[in-house]
Amino acid sequence: MENLYRKLDELYNEIVEIRRYLHQHPELSFEEVETPEYIAVYHEKLGHEVRRKVGGRGVLAVLRGGKPGPTIALRADFDALPIQEENNVPYKSKVDGVMHACGHDGHTATLLGLAKALNHMKEELEGTVVFIHQHAEELPPGGAISMVEDGCLNGVDVIFGTHLSAGTPVGEIGYRSGPFLAAPDRFDIKIQGKGGHGSQPHLTKDSIVIGGQLISSLQQIISRRVDPLDTAVVSICSFEAKNPYNVIADTALLTGTVRTFKEEVRDYIEKEIERVTKGTCLAADAEYSYKYMRGYPTTVNDPEVTEFVVELANSVPGVKSVREYNLQMGGEDFAYYLKHVKGTFFMTGAEISERETTYPHHHPKFDIDERALLVAAKVLGTATLKYMRNGSRGTKSSAATC
Numbered sequence: 001m002e003n004l005y006r007k008l009d010e011l012y013n014e015i016v017e018i019r020r021y022l023h024q025h026p027e028l029s030f031e032e033v034e035t036p037e038y039i040a041v042y043h044e045k046l047g048h049e050v051r052r053k054v055g056g057r058g059v060l061a062v063l064r065g066g067k068p069g070p071t072i073a074l075r076a077d078f079d080a081l082p083i084q085e086e087n088n089v090p091y092k093s094k095v096d097g098v099m100h101a102c103g104h105d106g107h108t109a110t111l112l113g114l115a116k117a118l119n120h121m122k123e124e125l126e127g128t129v130v131f132i133h134q135h136a137e138e139l140p141p142g143g144a145i146s147m148v149e150d151g152c153l154n155g156v157d158v159i160f161g162t163h164l165s166a167g168t169p170v171g172e173i174g175y176r177s178g179p180f181l182a183a184p185d186r187f188d189i190k191i192q193g194k195g196g197h198g199s200q201p202h203l204t205k206d207s208i209v210i211g212g213q214l215i216s217s218l219q220q221i222i223s224r225r226v227d228p229l230d231t232a233v234v235s236i237c238s239f240e241a242k243n244p245y246n247v248i249a250d251t252a253l254l255t256g257t258v259r260t261f262k263e264e265v266r267d268y269i270e271k272e273i274e275r276v277t278k279g280t281c282l283a284a285d286a287e288y289s290y291k292y293m294r295g296y297p298t299t300v301n302d303p304e305v306t307e308f309v310v311e312l313a314n315s316v317p318g319v320k321s322v323r324e325y326n327l328q329m330g331g332e333d334f335a336y337y338l339k340h341v342k343g344t345f346f347m348t349g350a351e352i353s354e355r356e357t358t359y360p361h362h363h364p365k366f367d368i369d370e371r372a373l374l375v376a377a378k379v380l381g382t383a384t385l386k387y388m389r390n391g392s393r394g395t396k397s398s399a400a401t402c
Contacts, residue, residue: 001382001385003121003124004117004118004121004378004381004382004385005317005378007116007117007120007121008113008114008117008374008377008378008381009374011113011116011117012113012373012374014113014116015109015110015112015113015370015373015374015377016109016370016373018108018109018112018113019105019106019108019109019370019373020090020091020105021038021091022035022038022078022100022105022108022109023091023092023093023099023100023105024091024092024093024094025093025094025095026080026081026093026095026098026099026100026105027078027079027080027095027098028079028080028081028082028098028139029079029080029135029136029137029138029139029143030056030057030079030135030136030139030143032057032078032079032135032136033057035078035079035108036052036053036057036058036059036078036133036135037052039059039061039078039108039112039133040052040059040061042112042115043059043061043112043115043131046063046115046116046119047119048061048062048063048115048119048131049061049062049064050062054147054150054151054152055135055143055144055145055146055147055148055149055150055152056135056136056143056146056147057135057136057143058132058133058134058135058143058146058147058150058152059131059133060130060131060132060133060147060152061115061130061131061133062128062129062130062131063115063118063119063122063125063128063129063131064122064125064128065122065123065124065125065126065127065128065129065388066122066123066124066125067124067125067126067127068126068127069125069126069127069128069388070127070128070157070158070387070388071127071128071129071130071155071156071157072127072128072129072130072156072157072158072159072160072383072384072387072388073129073130073131073132073152073153073156073158073159073160073337073341073343074111074114074129074130074131074132074159074160074161074380074384075111075132075133075134075159075160075161075334075337076104076107076108076110076111076131076132076133076134076161077104077107077108077133077134077135077136077137077138077143078104078105078107078108078133078134078135079104079135079136079137079138079139079143080093080095080098080099080100080101080102080104080105080138081098081099081100081101081102081138081362082097082098083097083098083099083101083362083363083364084096084097084099084364085099085101085364085365086364086365087364087365087366087367089367099364099366101361101362101363101364101366102138102361102362102366103163103164103166103350103361103366103368104137104138106164106350106368106370106372106373106376107162107163107164107376108133109373110162110373110376110377110380111131111133111377111380113373113377114377114380114381114384115129115131117377117381118381118384125385125388126388126389127388128155129384130152130156132147132152132159132337134147134333137332137333140184140186140293140294140295140296140333141295142295142296142333142336143333144296144333144334144335144336144337145333145336148336148337148340153337153340153341156341157341157342158305158341158342158343158387159337159338159341159342159343160305160309160343160344160345160380160383160384161334161337161343161344161345161346162345162346162347162348162376162379162380163332163345163346163347163348164347164348164350164368164372164373164376165347165348165349165350165351166350166351166352166358166359166360166361166366166367166368167351167358167360168347168348168349168350168351169320169321169349169351169353170320170349170350170351170353170369170371170372170375171318171319171320171321171349171375172319172320172321172322172323172347172348172349173313173319173321173322173323173346173347173348173349173375173379174323174324174325174346174347174348174349175301175306175309175310175313175322175323175324175325175344175346175347176301176306176324176325176326176327176328177301177303177306177307177324178300178301178303179261179298179299179300179301179327180299180300180301180325180327180328180345181298181299181327181328181329181330181331181332181334181335181345182231182233182259182260182261182298182299182327182328182329182330182331183259183260183261183266183294183295183296183297183298183331183335184257184258184259184295184296184330184331185257185258185259185260185266185270185292185293185294185295186255186256186257186258186292186293186295187255187256187257187258187270187273187290187291187292187293188253188254188255188290188291188293189214189253189254189255189256189273189277189288189289189290189291190251190252190253190254190288190289190290191207191210191211191214191251191252191253191254191281191286191287191288192207192250192251192286192287192288192289193205193206193207193210193249193250193251193252193284193286193287194250194286195207195243195247195248195249195250195251196247196248196250197246197247197248198245198246198247198248199246201248204248204250205250205284205285205286206248206249207241207248207249207250207251207252207286208241208248208249208252209284210252210280210281210284210286211239211241211252211254213280213284214254214276214277214280214281215236215239215254217276217279217280218234218236218256218273218276218277219234220276221234221269221272221273221276222234225268225272226265226268226269230260230261230262230265231260231261231327231329232258232259232260232261232265232269233257233258233259233260233329234256234257234258234269234273235256235257236254236255236256237255237256237257238253238254238255238256239252239253239254240252240253241253258270258273259329259331260298261298261327262298266294270292273290273292274290274292277290295331296331296332296333296335296336297335297336297339298335299331299332299334299335299338299345300335300338301338301343301344301345302338302342302343302344304342305342305343305344306344306346308344308383308386308387309344309346309379309383310322312379312382312383312386313346313379313382315382316375316378316379316382317378318371318374318375318378319375319378319379325347330361332345346379348372348375348376348379349372349375350368350369350372351368351369352367352368352369353369
């Protein structure tokens with residue numbers, strides 16, 4: 001491992017430069033053009049086999065070691081968000097209204113740096129490494145499902161992935177065996193009432209009042225109808241009913257999210273939202289339309305592979321603590337990979353401790369401590385090498401095709 005760690009230390013400045021370049025040139029989900037090309041060219045310069053446009057806009061790169069062994073996949077996403085950056089930093093986004101507000105620039109830089117380090121020692125590698133660079137993680141249906149359908153996991157024995165966590169100290173690795181991240185769904189409700197003058201509410205069917213009642217009623221799905229032992233969330237995140245100050249709105253649009261871990265709870269909440277909406281609108285003599293869109297599945301980590309990473313992480317330079325996390329209500333389309341091959345997805349602390357305020361993911365002032373990139377690369381690299389040497393016992397070896 002010392003060769004890997006030494007090479008990654010040497011590459012640290014380059015990894016940071018890559019991250020900052022990507023941060024300045026973000027691209028939205030399903031609109032990525034320059035980013036995947038940048039990634040593909042980087043791997044080609046290393047001599048890796050490269051496939052472009054995997055599943056749409058993804059990139060697949062393969063490094064074959066000098067010795068036979070298992071095939072290990074490492075994944076990083078590279079899309080950004082429709083957010084105007086408010087950080088005053090030299091590497092601030094140059095694209096108006098778009099920024100890397102979730103750390104995907106860091107994920108990509110980490111994987112490219114690790115790819116270069118592993119390439120340096122490729123003759124020693126006992127197996128094959130598949131680098132999955134995924135587009136469109138932020139926007140369902142996401143890029144993972146189409147990349148899987150396009151063969152990115154062909155021949156893969158195990159997959160590892162990590163997410164930088166801006167609210168966690170640098171040096172902390174967070175894990176959970178089994179279910180870890182929720183299934184994130186979206187719903188849209190349109191209430192069609194009857195507008196009118198604000199001085200004559202009795203002649204209207206006030207969509208704002210109906211919407212307010214609906215919001216209150218929907219909260220009771222979780223508090224009174226779902227078993228308290230079944231973790232779930234229903235949140236209304238947008239309520240639109242724009243009109244002049246003296247005109248009662250005839251239409252209101254409500255948009256929200258549902259987060260669950262069990263399919264039966266997911267099914268129940270989907271039906272209950274419509275039942276409550278129907279009843280509320282019926283009482284007000286209003287019409288409605290309802291659309292429920294399922295996002296990613298629950299992210300379920302393989303217990304054996306998770307324990308494997310937990311045991312090795314404690315000895316990785318830069319790791320200060322390895323902590324078991326509670327269930328997280330965020331969603332991740334890494335879940336699709338785990339439905340096809342065993343693997344694990346963990347968190348890598350990236351909090352900027354010098355800041356007075358720690359800004360969360362998807363915030364205009366989101367940023368990371370770049371030392372976390374090195375920690376992430378070392379943990380992923382250690383998992384790769386140790387799995388090649390030890391974890392593949394009893395696993396049928398195979399090679400990925402590009």
